[in-house]
Amino acid sequence: MNRRLTSVEKGKGLASPEEPPRAPRVKVPDFDKAELVHNHKLMLVGRITNPKIQKMWALLPFLSDHWKVST
Structure with a gap:
């Protein structure tokens, strides 16, 4: 097995699928x-x-x- 694998065969350098956009932040009044x-x-x-x-x-x-609290 003298053959070396290319980066494509190893799966390197491939663009990962884009993630969906994040949900906007919630604004509390x-x-x-x-x-x-x-x-x-x-x-x-x-x-x-x-x-x-x-x-x-x-x-x-x-x-x-420690806090001197009655239960």
């Missing part, structure tokens, strides 16, 4: 966020970074004690 912030002021959003070591059932009581 301006609104007063005060009520939204008030309704969600105690919400916690996060994730456990090491689930093999950190357990959610142990982390929640720790955080409530």
Whole structure:
């Protein structure tokens, strides 16, 4: 097998099919966020970074004690 393959035979240098145009961005109208912030002021959003070591059932009581929040 001394024959070398050309770039076309390898599939290199071929133009990829064009992707469809992206959908335009959604524009959200301006609104007063005060009520939204008030309704969600105690919400916690996060994730456990090491689930093999950190357990959610142990982390929640720790955080409530740390923040001095009654459940």
